Amino acid sequence: AQSVTQLDSHVSVSEGTPVLLRCNYSSSYSPSLFWYVQHPNKGLQLLLKYTSAATLVKGINGFEAEFKKSETSFHLTKPSAHMSDAAEYFCVVTAGTGRRALTFGSGTRLQVQP
Amino acid sequence: DVKVTQSSRYLVKRTGEKVFLECVQDMDHENMFWYRQDPGLGLRLIYFSYDVKMKEKGDIPEGYSVSREKKERFSLILESASTNQTSMYLCASSLRLAGPYEQYFGPGTRLTVT
Numbered sequence: 091a092q093s094v095t096q097l098d099s100h101v102s103v104s105e106g107t108p109v110l111l112r113c114n115y116s117s118s119y120s121p122s123l124f125w126y127v128q129h130p131n132k133g134l135q136l137l138l139k140y141t142s143a144a145t146l147v148k149g150i151n152g153f154e155a156e157f158k159k160s161e162t163s164f165h166l167t168k169p170s171a172h173m174s175d176a177a178e179y180f181c182v183v184t185a186g187t188g189r190r191a192l193t194f195g196s197g198t199r200l201q202v203q204p
Numbered sequence: 205d206v207k208v209t210q211s212s213r214y215l216v217k218r219t220g221e222k223v224f225l226e227c228v229q230d231m232d233h234e235n236m237f238w239y240r241q242d243p244g245l246g247l248r249l250i251y252f253s254y255d256v257k258m259k260e261k262g263d264i265p266e267g268y269s270v271s272r273e274k275k276e277r278f279s280l281i282l283e284s285a286s287t288n289q290t291s292m293y294l295c296a297s298s299l300r301l302a303g304p305y306e307q308y309f310g311p312g313t314r315l316t317v318t
Binding site: 096122124131133134135139141180184192195197 | 239249262310311312
C-alpha cells in the first residue's frame with residue numbers, strides 16, 4: 091500500500107523569500123516520488139522526480155526536493171519565490187512491482203505576494 | 205512534445221444524461237488514465253487502461269465506465285450523470301506503468317451536472 095500526505099493545503103510567501111512545501115509518504119516498498127505543478131486552467135506538469143539515484147533532486151524553475159528515508163519525507167523547496175510560482179503543487183508516490191498507478195496528495199496551493 | 209487533448213474544456217449536462225468525455229494522445233503511449241480533481245482531495249483515479257480494450261478500476265470507479273477501442277483514444281462515460289459527478293476531469297497518458305514513470309496530462313474538462 092502507498093499513500094502521501096501534503097501537510098499544508100495553502101502556503102503564502104512573499105516574492106523573493108524561500109518556499110517550503112511539505113510532503114510525507116508511506117510505502118511498503120522503495121518508493122518513486124514526484125512533484126507535479128498545476129498552473130490555473132492548465133494541466134499538470136512534472137517538476138521533478140526521485141528514483142533512488144540521488145537523495146537531492148533538482149527540477150525545473152529552480153525547485154528541488156530532498157528524499158529523507160528516515161523521516162519518510164520529500165519536501166519541495168525553492169530559495170527565492172517568483173510571482174510565476176503561484177500554482178497548486180502535488181506530491182505523488184508510486185511503489186511496488188507490476189502494473190500500478192500513481193497516488194496523488196491532496197495538493198498545496200502556493201500564493202506569492204508582491 | 206507529448207500532447208494530450210481533451211474534447212471539451214467546459215461541459216454542462218443535466219442529471220440523468222449520458223456523458224462522454226474524450227481523450228486523445230499523440231505519442232503512442234500504452235497507458236492512459238482518467239482522474240477527477242476536487243478541491244482538498246487532490247486527484248483520484250477513476251480508471252486506467254494499459255492496452256487497447258484493457259482496463260482496470262481505480263479508486264473511485266462507481267458511476268463511470270471507460271472505453272479504449274484505439275490506442276490513442278480513451279473515453280470516460282457517465283452512464284447517468286448525477287450532481288455529485290460535477291468535477292474537473294483530467295486525462296493522462298504514460299509510456300510505462302512500472303518504475304518511476306511520468307504521466308502527461310491534458311488540460312482538463314470541467315463538468316457541471318445540473
